[in-house]
Amino acid sequence: MPTWTLHQGDALTILPTLTDPVDAVICDPPYNSGGRTMTERTSRTAREKYLSESGRNHGFDLGDFTGESRDQRSYAAWLAMILAHGYRLTRPGGAALVFSDWRQLPATSDALQAAGYTWRGIAVWHKPIARPQPGRLKQECEFIVWGSAGAMVPGNRPVYLPGHFTGSQPRGNARVHITQKPVRMLQDLVRIVPPGGTVLDMFAGSGTTGAAALLEDRSFIGIEQSATYAAGARQRLAEIAPHAAA
Ligand SMILES: C[S@@+](CC[C@H](N)C(=O)[O-])C[C@H]1O[C@@H](n2cnc3c(N)ncnc32)[C@H](O)[C@@H]1O
Numbered sequence: 001m002p003t004w005t006l007h008q009g010d011a012l013t014i015l016p017t018l019t020d021p022v023d024a025v026i027c028d029p030p031y032n033s034g035g036r037t038m039t040e041r042t043s044r045t046a047r048e049k050y051l052s053e054s055g056r057n058h059g060f061d062l063g064d065f066t067g068e069s070r071d072q073r074s075y076a077a078w079l080a081m082i083l084a085h086g087y088r089l090t091r092p093g094g095a096a097l098v099f100s101d102w103r104q105l106p107a108t109s110d111a112l113q114a115a116g117y118t119w120r121g122i123a124v125w126h127k128p129i130a131r132p133q134p135g136r137l138k139q140e141c142e143f144i145v146w147g148s149a150g151a152m153v154p155g156n157r158p159v160y161l162p163g164h165f166t167g168s169q170p171r172g173n174a175r176v177h178i179t180q181k182p183v184r185m186l187q188d189l190v191r192i193v194p195p196g197g198t199v200l201d202m203f204a205g206s207g208t209t210g211a212a213a214l215l216e217d218r219s220f221i222g223i224e225q226s227a228t229y230a231a232g233a234r235q236r237l238a239e240i241a242p243h244a245a246a
Helices: 011-017 038-042 046-050 053-059 072-089 105-114 183-192 208-215 227-240
Strands: 002-007 024-025 090-100 118-126 141-148 162-165 198-201 219-224
Touching: 002 208, 002 227, 011 072, 011 219, 024 072, 024 183, 072 090, 072 105, 090 105, 090 118, 090 183, 105 118, 105 141, 183 208, 198 208, 208 219, 208 227, 219 227
Parallel strands: 002 219, 024 090, 024 198, 118 162, 198 219
Antiparallel strands: 090 141, 118 141
């Protein structure tokens, strides 16, 4: 029977208090990216970065979140500290899957390795309804930088996972977070953990990783800094597994 826990607070404060081992870290950090100049990247809030002006003014009443104002060097250093805690908790042979956009790919792969993981590759999340840009290549992909805590052992019943995912961000009422990921994609990703295993996401947002874990019969430990999003994530997880809160 899978269980779930959702801590509210700063990952760097809560992670040192965790001791139970996990089978994988699957996380979607605030990218600290977006914008043409460093000033644009470090001075705008998450809402300003990730929602269009019309979305901000008319459509979405989605909560803002903090932690989006680091420059690239401090992002790499901060993410390495966070992932080092994830590495400490990951069982030998377990995995780390970390979302990134194109701009933060080098920083993310550096942070993953600095934390102690062995870098294994990059998977692609293709977003079919991304905005075309005149005279430029369309930015229609985000990435999953992944690695393992030492050697990986496929076991007697290995899984065969894709390295390419297609899916749009949830829309309309299904969209409850500015940078929400499609739960279908996460349901594939959590299968890197054996059934009954545990996934840790220290940037839980609306709880998509946790929802996917529970739907796939895996346990979940989440951390989310925003009180609003943490409450929403708890509600989402409780709707899937009402009696499984640890
Ligand atoms: C990219 S979003 C995750 C979205 C999530 N994957 C989903 O589908 O809803 C990153 C989240 O990390 C949270 N966050 C930012 N800094 C944090 C920190 N220091 N500790 C914990 N959570 C943090 C933000 O509030 C935000 O909800």
